[in-house]
Amino acid sequence: MVTLELFRRLALSFTEVNEQPHFEKISFRVGKRIFATYDAKKNQACLKLNEIDQSVFSAFDSSIIIPVPNKWGKQGWTFFDLDKVREDMFEDAITTAYHNVVKK
Template identity: 45%
Template sequence: MMTEKHFSELALSFPGTEACAHFDRIGFRITNKRMFTTYLARDNTANIFLTPPEQQVFCKMSEGIYPVPNKWGEKGATTFELGKVPVEIVREALLSAYNEVLKSKK
């Protein structure tokens, strides 16, 4: 099972990333750009900000992956239950989200 420490290390392993407070979560972003993921310790979940097409693909990979149940989910925000999802899938999703933020102008 992926722990908070392991998830944080993984999210921070991408160049130029930093952790920041985000409501009741820990946010991970590229410095001077937007967040690509958040982590919630209370239930050991991460919301990873994918594109809607990527979200569709990842949601088929594991029962512990599903759209966030609000407008953010419609835009690609995807919940990963870290106790149910293999580390390799989490890593791939983080890389996709990170790369998407790198491409953006903000």
């Protein structure tokens, strides 16, 4: 299980990351680019992965890690059920999301 405290600690551990509101969610950004959001109502993260990373993480358990079911999902945005995902898996995923956004 990943708590908001752990999510926040991981996200803010990266260089030049800031936390800002994003509609009814919390977003974590590098500059203006979002790499992760947190939905408190669902205890759910949404991370910006590339297509290959999305496929790899989703293959682990498609009931816990789910591509967003619309055009955003085709762009790599992926939901993570924070009640069920392993901490080490989430740490790998958020690190990947951060690096994908920083590269651009």
